[in-house]
Amino acid sequence: MNIRGALQGKRPQYRSNMFVTKKWSSWFRLSRESVSTKTCGACERELPDESYSVEQRGLRQSIRRCEECVAASNQLVLMKKGRTRSEADHCSICCxxxxxxxxxxxxxxxCCMNILCNGCTLAAANFGMEDCPFCRVPTPDESQALVMIKKLADAGDPLAVYNLGTKYEYGEYGLEKDVTRAVELYERAAELGVKEAHYNIGVLYDEGTDVEKDVAKAIRHYESAAMGGDVSARYNLGSEEHNSGNYDLALQHFLISAKMGDEDSLGMIKAAFMDGLASKADYATALRGYRESIDEMSSPDRDKAKSLGFEEILRTAAHNLKVPERWMEQSRRRAQDWTAPTAAVAGAGQCTKRRGQMTAAGDEIAERRAATKGHDPKGWRL
Ligand SMILES: [Zn+2]
Ligand SMILES: [Zn+2]
Ligand SMILES: [Zn+2]
Known part of the structure; x- marks a missing residue:
């Protein structure tokens, strides 16, 4: 058959009146039925319109999903994403x-929106380094730090936007406590991909003390944070499922966070195993993953810093830098501010969720500039 012939073959055939009528009537029948029910492309059940979200209702059958199938696939994505620590969760110096x-x-x-481990801080202190070990900017006092954070936040730095939010939430650095402003900043930071911002919004709506309680909204934000690799958000999702009696889902969440090195999650799996809600294999893989993560998080410098304790690191720094006692006093107070409440480990009973985290790490603010040689703030590299 030549091309012309092939084209001719595709010409619409003559239809009898009867054919047209039949076609019309079957279309009419279909459209009348589709007012009340639609077929889900995944489970292939014919379900009433209310089983679909408004946007799903408009989709063609092959990609249309009922709410049950949407929830199931969301759950699958939630368990697949955020199973490892993110790039942002690594020390900027030792990586x-x-x-x-x-x-x-x-x-x-x-100064540079970096988070450093104590191992690197101790190494810098031993080296007699006075400024930020990463960007060499002198450690600022509170008002200088606030200027730095605001400047970076105005420039659109996601971590600076988030950190400014924490200062408003807790009324720090001379700022008046303003939770509404904090939530605005967290929402902006969350849009920019800061998982801690999602987590803090989640905690605010979960607790409902400073904003109107909205657990569904809190869970949505915990989920976004957990999919970004936030361990505390993953733990809280596990707690939420545990307290709702969904022990299987709780176990899936706790397995992820335990393997990322979270001790409380490991404790929950152990309790679940003893209550017969988790298998021995679950506990064994969680324990193995937990230990591997702990190994990855340790280094000779960190071990030394840990054995010395934060006090001693400060003393080393103070001794090397010849800084006054009051700097140590202030830094010590800050370190205590960040002590996280440990989660209660219970069997099938209630499981305590983790409360908000302030910054991703403790701030370091020093007054030592007064005691050391004067730095010109204009000369700071930002
Ligand atoms: Zn379905
Ligand atoms: Zn480090
Ligand atoms: Zn710096």
Whole structure:
């Protein structure tokens, strides 16, 4: 058959009146039925319109999903994403994953928005380094730090926007406590991909003390944070499922966070195993993953810093830098501010969720500039 012939073959055939009528009537029948029911492209059930979200109703059958199938696939994505620590969760100097304990084992630097582990802070202190070990900017006091954070936030730095939010939420650095402003900043930071911002919004709506309680909204934000690799958000999702009696989903969440090195999650799996809600294999893989993560998070410098304790690191720094006692006093107070409440480990009973985290790490603010040689603030590299 030549091309012309092929084209001719595709010409619409003559239709009898009867054919047209039949076609019309079947279309009419279909459209009348589709007012009340639609077929889900995944489970292939014919379900009433209310089983679909408004936007799903408009889609063609092959890609249309009922709400049950949407929830199931969302759950699948939730369990698949955020199973490892993100790039942002690594020390900017030694590049190892940051420790998860919020007891002052990390330092947040307002000058360059970097988070450093205590191992690197101790190494810098031993070296007699006075300025930020990353960007060499002198450690600022509170008002200088606020200027730095605001400047970076105005320039659209996601971590600066988030950190400014924490200052408003807790009324720090001389700012008046303003939770509404904090939520605005968190929402902006969350849009820019800061998982901690999602987490903090989640905690605010979950607790409902400073904003109107909205657990569904809190969970949505916990989910976004967890999919970005936030361990505390993953733990809270596990707690939420546990407290709702969904032990299987709770176990899936806790397995992920335990393997990322979270001790409380490991404790929950152990309790679940003892209650017969998790298998021995679950506990064994969680324990193995947990230990591997702990190994990845340790280094000789960090071990030394840990054995010395935050106090001793400060003393080393103070001794090397010849700084006054009051700097140590202030830094010590800050370190205590960040001590995280430990989660209760219970069997099938209630499971305590983790409360908000302030910054991703403790701030370091020093007054030592007064005691050391004067720095010209204009000369700071930002
Ligand atoms: Zn379906
Ligand atoms: Zn480090
Ligand atoms: Zn810096």
């Amino acid at each position: 190892l994953p940051l420790p998860l304990d919020a007891d002052g084992s990390t330092l947040f630097k307002a």
